[in-house]
């Protein structure tokens with residue numbers, strides 16, 4: 001009996017023909033995109049490491065800002081690491097009761113060691129010293145550096161500590177916060193991690209609070225410690241807190257799925273009438289945030305966004321570039337900071353409202369990590385934030401819409417091919 005060859009099988013002895021199907025097509029397209037993304041990333045990383053080898057940082061301008069009084073609190077903005085670290089170490093040296101230090105990254109270098117030595121001295125004097133750092137953020141830091149004297153309480157935050165945690169999407173989060181609180185009365189918050197690199201070569205923004213609002217920072221630390229630290233080592237210290245309409249702390253909590261910092265940004269942008277001056281290290285906004293910024297520009301608000309021109313994460317830069325065309329079309333002004341890496345996470349609106357904190361405008365910070373931002377209602381502070389922004393943008397490039405549209409085809413291609421990665425960072 002003769003067998004009729006079935007569809008797609010070919011004749012006996014010949015190679016079977018691949019059956020065309022939608023699944024095969026989708027798989028092939030995804031495969032091609034993966035390969036193109038891998039090639040693009042490899043090329044960009046190679047170019048970036050060449051650039052890093054050649055680049056010399058020759059300093060950057062920043063204004064000297066005076067401490068301002070906001071209600072019962074004195075606020076000092078820092079735009080330069082050397083000044084900030086000096087103030088932090090001075091505050092640590094003056095501690096009498098407690099020191100709470102939390103840092104996403106804590107480098108084993110001159111500055112990192114300096115902090116460790118000052119903390120050890122205070123612990124020996126009997127001050128209650130607690131430190132938290134993120135396990136993933138400090139993966140490359142030697143274990144010896146992460147070992148502290150016995151009288152310093154340490155929490156190395158690790159999201160996964162049971163096997164089943166890998167099944168819980170809420171645990172794909174980092175402790176991205178940067179906090180220092182002394183005696184519940186002096187608090188530091190902002191973008192600076194701890195390390196020599198950040199001391200003089202990165203432009204970042206941090207805030208010192210002297211006054212009752214520092215108690216909020218203390219309790220944010222204490223709450224985190226008591227939830228994730230050993231139960232036998234609870235912090236029982238309390239600092240009186242009070243509601244303050246001028247200064248508000250906003251904290252993202254991954255396990256509780258509360259992400260008020262993103263909401264805070266959207267609400268403030270929606271309210272803007274005159275100006276939005278936004279600086280962010282990694283500008284990869286979600287659809288809602290982006291539409292809020294565009295809507296503000298459409299109603300006549302002067303929206304200006306400052307991003308690093310070449311950040312420490314080249315892929316993030318190129319993903320960020322993918323937003324610029326639509327921002328420029330919407331009337332948003334984009335500035336690229338070229339002096340050095342700009343790591344600040346700040347915004348000031350209508351010369352009234354400002355925020356300084358740890359949250360980048362990307363998915364990880366918006367709906368992923370533990371983050372902490374402070375929002376301040378104060379024309380005096382907003383005036384300083386404007387001065388800082390204007391200093392940062394004074395001699396930097398502003399993208400012109402036409403010129404940006406004329407960028408090379410391979411730049412446009414790279415942005416397109418990397419766009420699907422927006423949801424990963």
Ligand SMILES: O=P(O)(O)OC[C@H](O)CO
Pocket residue numbers: 104105176191193281312313360
């Ligand atoms: O995660 P951030 O914003 O503290 O930035 C850290 C730097 O990217 C370190 O590579």
